[in-house]
Amino acid sequence: NAGVTQTPKFRILKIGQSMTLQCTQDMNHNYMYWYRQDPGMGLKLIYYSVGAGITDKGEVPNGYNVSRSTTEDFPLRLELAAPSQTSVYFCASSYTGTDSGANVLTFGAGSRLTVL
Amino acid sequence: GQNIDQPTEMTATEGAIVQINCTYQTSGFNGLFWYQQHAGEAPTFLSYNVLDGLEEKGRFSSFLSRSKGYSYLLLKELQMKDSASYLCAVPNTDKLIFGTGTRLQVFP
Numbered sequence: 001n002a003g004v005t006q007t008p009k010f011r012i013l014k015i016g017q018s019m020t021l022q023c024t025q026d027m028n029h030n031y032m033y034w035y036r037q038d039p040g041m042g043l044k045l046i047y048y049s050v051g052a053g054i055t056d057k058g059e060v061p062n063g064y065n066v067s068r069s070t071t072e073d074f075p076l077r078l079e080l081a082a083p084s085q086t087s088v089y090f091c092a093s094s095y096t097g098t099d100s101g102a103n104v105l106t107f108g109a110g111s112r113l114t115v116l
Numbered sequence: 117g118q119n120i121d122q123p124t125e126m127t128a129t130e131g132a133i134v135q136i137n138c139t140y141q142t143s144g145f146n147g148l149f150w151y152q153q154h155a156g157e158a159p160t161f162l163s164y165n166v167l168d169g170l171e172e173k174g175r176f177s178s179f180l181s182r183s184k185g186y187s188y189l190l191l192k193e194l195q196m197k198d199s200a201s202y203l204c205a206v207p208n209t210d211k212l213i214f215g216t217g218t219r220l221q222v223f224p
Contacts, residue, residue: 031210040124042203042216043159050210058211090158104149105212107158 002026006091006108013081013115021076021111023091031094032074033105034058034066036087043090049074081115088112120215122204127221128194136189136218138204148187149212150178151203159203162189194222 007022030051035043045058049068065077092105119141128134147166151159165171165180177190189202201217
């Protein structure tokens with residue numbers, strides 16, 4: 001099992017460019033999440049999905065879009081990159097929702113994005 | 117909504133004991149998680165508490181008081197490799213909401 005795989009690991013974008021961060025998991029997890037982490041800060045939830053075809057906003061969704069066409073994949077799209085989106089992005093997955101205590105998030109290694 | 121508070125930074129000496137506190141306010145309680153995150157790496161799960169009391173797991177223990185909205189992570193026999201950020205998190209429906217994390221530096 002590869003777990004949660006994110007690509008790319010690093011990317012530099014110019015203001016106004018668009019890009020997609022890829023996330024795939026091979027654990028047959030229903031739930032997937034995108035977080036961002038600014039330097040020295042905690043994780044902020046951008047979007048999440050409880051299953052294929054279903055997505056919902058988190059704490060900081062503005063400037064991002066997601067889709068969930070398959071159980072395995074949950075790409076994050078930045079349409080018009082802004083310097084405020086410079087951050088480290090983590091994708092995570094879990095078998096059930098986080099209300100179940102036995103359920104733990106598995107994180108990808110992260111994608112470091114810089115917008116100049 | 118949720119409000120989660122943790123100290124920003126702590127320092128401790130190798131071999132010592134350190135307690136990292138977390139206070140939270142949540143509209144519905146479904147347990148509290150602790151994650152560890154080394155610099156430049158992804159968070160990894162440490163512990164989960166849903167009932168009051170202390171849960172021990174080797175050198176690490178986690179405590180919860182639901183009535184006080186309070187938890188702590190206790191790290192014993194500190195090692196240099198314990199230098200990391202420790203994130204407190206509470207579930208909200210299908211989401212996990214994180215605190216800002218406590219950066220722990222362990223010195224020789």
